[in-house]
Amino acid sequence: MTSEASEPVLVAEALLDSLVRCGVEVVFANAGTDFASIIEVLVKARSTGQRVPRFLTVPHENVAVAMAHGFHRVTDAPVAAMVHVTVGTANASCALMNASRDGVPLLLMAGRSPISERGQVGSRTAPIHWGQESFDPGGAVREYVKWDYELRAGQPVATVVERALDIALSEPRGPVYLTLPREVLASSQSEQAVEMARRPLGAVPAPPSVEALDEVAELVGRSTRPLLVTSQLGRAEGAFDALTSLAERFAIPVVQPGCRALSLSSRHPMNLGHDVAPYLDWADLMLVMDCEVPWIPVRGEPAPGCRVVQIGTDPLFARYPIRTHRSDLAIAGRAADALPLLAEMLDRRVTPEGREARRQTIAALQEERATRRATQLEAVRTRVPVHPLWLAACVNAAKPEDAIVVNELGVPVDALELTQPESYLSISTAGGLGFGLGAALGVKLARPERDVIAITGDGSQIFGNPVAAYFVANAEHLAPLVIVNNNARWNAVRTSALKVHPDGYMRRAESVPLVSLEPSPRFDTIMEACGGHGEAVEDPAELPAVLERALQRTRDGTPVVVNVATGPGGGQ
Numbered sequence: 107m108t109s110e111a112s113e114p115v116l117v118a119e120a121l122l123d124s125l126v127r128c129g130v131e132v133v134f135a136n137a138g139t140d141f142a143s144i145i146e147v148l149v150k151a152r153s154t155g156q157r158v159p160r161f162l163t164v165p166h167e168n169v170a171v172a173m174a175h176g177f178h179r180v181t182d183a184p185v186a187a188m189v190h191v192t193v194g195t196a197n198a199s200c201a202l203m204n205a206s207r208d209g210v211p212l213l214l215m216a217g218r219s220p221i222s223e224r225g226q227v228g229s230r231t232a233p234i235h236w237g238q239e240s241f242d243p244g245g246a247v248r249e250y251v252k253w254d255y256e257l258r259a260g261q262p263v264a265t266v267v268e269r270a271l272d273i274a275l276s277e278p279r280g281p282v283y284l285t286l287p288r289e290v291l292a293s294s295q296s297e298q299a300v301e302m303a304r305r306p307l308g309a310v311p312a313p314p315s316v317e318a319l320d321e322v323a324e325l326v327g328r329s330t331r332p333l334l335v336t337s338q339l340g341r342a343e344g345a346f347d348a349l350t351s352l353a354e355r356f357a358i359p360v361v362q363p364g365c366r367a368l369s370l371s372s373r374h375p376m377n378l379g380h381d382v383a384p385y386l387d388w389a390d391l392m393l394v395m396d397c398e399v400p401w402i403p404v405r406g407e408p409a410p411g412c413r414v415v416q417i418g419t420d421p422l423f424a425r426y427p428i429r430t431h432r433s434d435l436a437i438a439g440r441a442a443d444a445l446p447l448l449a450e451m452l453d454r455r456v457t458p459e460g461r462e463a464r465r466q467t468i469a470a471l472q473e474e475r476a477t478r479r480a481t482q483l484e485a486v487r488t489r490v491p492v493h494p495l496w497l498a499a500c501v502n503a504a505k506p507e508d509a510i511v512v513n514e515l516g517v518p519v520d521a522l523e524l525t526q527p528e529s530y531l532s533i534s535t536a537g538g539l540g541f542g543l544g545a546a547l548g549v550k551l552a553r554p555e556r557d558v559i560a561i562t563g564d565g566s567q568i569f570g571n572p573v574a575a576y577f578v579a580n581a582e583h584l585a586p587l588v589i590v591n592n593n594a595r596w597n598a599v600r601t602s603a604l605k606v607h608p609d610g611y612m613r614r615a616e617s618v619p620l621v622s623l624e625p626s627p628r629f630d631t632i633m634e635a636c637g638g639h640g641e642a643v644e645d646p647a648e649l650p651a652v653l654e655r656a657l658q659r660t661r662d663g664t665p666v667v668v669n670v671a672t673g674p675g676g677g678q
Contacts, residue, residue, distance in 0.1 A: 140217020
């Protein structure tokens with residue numbers, strides 16, 4: 107820590123120093139009256155050259171946490187957000203739920219209303235300091251964090267920060283919550299700085315059991331129709347390539363339901379898409395890896411004779427109150443670590459004849475899929491309003507292969523052509539709307555050289571706090587392409603209601619309560635008002651040229667919104 111010898115070191119200064127030393131590069135922040143000493147230290151750092159994290163002003167907490175989420179997803183680094191006491195925490199809670207279900211090692215810091223009414227630096231100075239205090243600030247988020255704590259006077263800050271991030275980075279990863287009283291931040295560090303741990307943060311995860319994996323290899327060797335099911339195996343370093351190799355060598359098809367990170371190229375001959383339902387009766391063995399919801403029980407379950415193996419750091423998903431998906435063998439350990447071990451074991455158990463037979467079977471299934479998809483696309487190519495399948499096809503044609511797509515209920519993932527690791531992000535199983543805009547900004551911050559395309563429904567766009575998000579885009583010179591699948595309604599709400607009452611009054615009704623989002627906001631002009639560029643599209647024939655033009659504008663440094671008038675078939 108660099109500070110003048112004659113000057114006291116504020117706890118706020120020690121906090122920022124600890125964050126830097128723990129590898130936190132950026133803090134996504136929405137400030138309040140509790141930030142006084144943080145701001146003082148940031149200004150001081152400009153004069154002294156002290157190294158501190160980069161603080162980004164994000165004028166809505168949901169956007170701030172979503173940005174941290176997106177930043178982590180492409181860097182794998184620990185991330186931090188700082189919000190204003192209880193009210194800021196409340197605004198951030200939706201994005202925090204997403205981060206929790208997605209295993210993001212987020213340090214969420216919140217100020218704490220001053221405890222003292224008088225007598226200390228930082229004592230209460232405004233009516234909100236009474237109104238915003240709660241008995242238990244951590245109680246509001248405890249179900250969605252792994253650890254919560256309040257920094258106390260006299261504590262070595264480094265110890266607290268290190269413990270927070272140590273827990274966040276240990277498997278299964280997840281957010282932690284730290285409250286920071288204003289008086290404590292404004293006080294002097296009373297104790298010597300504590301030496302930080304020399305080891306990497308986060309406990310080393312236990313490897314999957316070799317004996318259990320040997321049993322899995324035996325099951326695969328005897329299987330004629332194995333199926334690997336995952337929603338995010340590809341997030342782990344090297345897992346995309348390892349899964350590609352495993353699928354190729356042993357002819358094991360892959361389905362990615364609820365896909366949040368691409369695990370296998372959409373062009374790979376072993377990729378059977380993202381809907382597991384057609385294969386539940388087909389498979390005689392299911393290898394479930396890093397997948398919370400491998401199937402929806404009311405839509406179907408694995409056949410009675412099918413063996414089910416679940417592998418992950420928490421194969422029981424203990425933090426989900428109820429989850430009864432069948433498992434004949436549950437193996438704790440990182441699924442990515444299991445892939446090379448399993449491949450080695452399968453060499454001795456899968457015969458060339460068995461592989462070839464499976465390849466022929468999968469090739470026939472792939473031919474059926476390709477024919478069905480081509481027919482569906484041809485049927486909607488010229489449809490007005492624009493069909494989400496045509497929107498996806500136009501995105502595929504416009505984007506380079508290394509583009510990163512952030513998809514929040516925008517288009518069916520099965521319609522996207524995705525070929526590379528780190529090319530796809532989607533919302534977590536928590537489904538907290540507003541993820542896409544902020545996440546895309548966080549991704550663009552981390553990967554400024556890549557095209558970043560956010561595709562959201564119109565409802566998701568509203569929840570994404572577009573004015574706040576577009577402010578950040580322009581202030582920080584971040585230029586994603588935002589595509590709004592605008593069907594002027596809560597399509598997911600309508601679809602869900604029809605699933606519950608398929609033959610009810612809704613089926614025959616001209617209008618359905620609580621579904622319409624008309625009149626639709628002009629999302630394109632909102633972006634223009636915030637300093638970017640916007641275009642509206644109604645004619646499907648115009649869409650390819652508009653997307654090409656929009657991507658070029660983003661490459662020139664201008665954030666762009668393309669507002670596409672769509673019909674049923676996808677979007678929120």
